[in-house]
Amino acid sequence: MSLPFIVSQILPLAHFSNKKGITLINPQAVNLDAYKQKLEKAIKSYERRLNLVIWRALSQEERDKFKEDGPVQYMEHKEALLEALENLGWPISYEDVILLEDEILAALTYIQQASDLQEAVKKEIEKNAELHISKNKKVQIGRDKVFVTFKSQKVIARSDITGFYYPGTVTKNISPTCTLVDLSHGETWIVPLKFVIPVGGAMPYTYLQVGDYVFARTGTQTGNCYYVPAIVIATPKSVNVGAKLYTVLMFDNRKEHCVRSGLIKISQTKYAFSCQYIRMVQKVDYTM
Structure with missing residues (x-):
């Protein structure tokens, strides 16, 4: 399995430059640990192949110089091994040796880049976390003010x-x-x-439509004006009771007609909470 194949399989969301650099489109979507493990496995495979090919090409006399029973590590004895191959008139192709060496060096480079990416992602996550905390603090301060x-x-x-x-x-x-x-x-x-x-x-007044939740003004005839939760059930365009009247269903199932200035739009949550609270306090009054 070639190194480019390994990289393309593990890093499908990567952009490769001519200088063998990697730029991930989405680093957090890639398992960089698995990627590094496969690269390390590939390096060992290349090293074994390179060490064995060179060892087999050496004469017994050249092998004896290294005082080892089996293949020696090419990356540790590069100069001595290349000199031995040259003395033997290059029994194997110099280009093949350099090709395998380049693959090993490229894999080592990719591992380092992956480690750098992991560190960069970690710092970015920490930075975003700090910004999120800072933003929340500002929002909280804003709410307090x-x-x-x-x-x-x-x-x-x-x-x-x-x-x-x-x-x-x-x-x-x-x-x-x-x-x-x-x-x-x-x-x-x-x-x-x-x-x-x-x-x-x-x-400004917000636009109201059927189904919106509001606080509706009532009690104006007695001079004791107050607002209660209600739901808009008809708008001025859909009823024939006046050009500017909305029909609302009060929390107690009464229908009322209100002008726009007598309605304050609220959320469904506030409507539900208000209805529940009113029922609760009325129940307390009845039991006292």
Whole structure:
């Protein structure tokens, strides 16, 4: 089995330069340890063949100079062996000897390159890991600083008692995770940031379609406005109840018609969590 065949079989995702260099397209997709083992096996095969061919070509007189019973290592006694072959008038082709030697040297080069690649891949993995950790830290720092942007911001904040969200204004940030909210009906609450949603200002309305999850404003007729989880079941284009009204199904299965400004788009997860929390606090009220 030739060395190029071994290399091509083990490294199908490699590019070879004219200087016998290897550039892997995807180093992590190649088993470099297996590749090196096959190269080492090939080297031993080439060395045995080269040692045996030269030993058989030597006369007994030349063999006696090495004081060994069998073939000697060509790479260790190169100059002496080449001189012996020259003294014998080259009983074997010089080109054949050099060809086998070149194969051995090439295999040794490939092994070194594979080791270098392994080291480079290891460093790249470590570098990417460090960048990932650094990025996560920056993201976490960014999250910790989100509360600063809420100062004086119009928001809706969740009530621990009802589970509904009420409009208000952030007046003070008391920690990286909690803020103080002055509600529109006069109360002041300390609310975790994850239960505070900014509204109003220059924030654009997101597009709503059937199936979207929202917080829907209700209770405006009594002056006690609040928001509850709902699902959009009809858009203004698909109903005949007014040019700008959306139809939503409230968490308690009531249908309501809302203007776009009375709807805040949320995720399915937040919708499900809000419905579950409302049912939980209502159940507590019923059992008290």
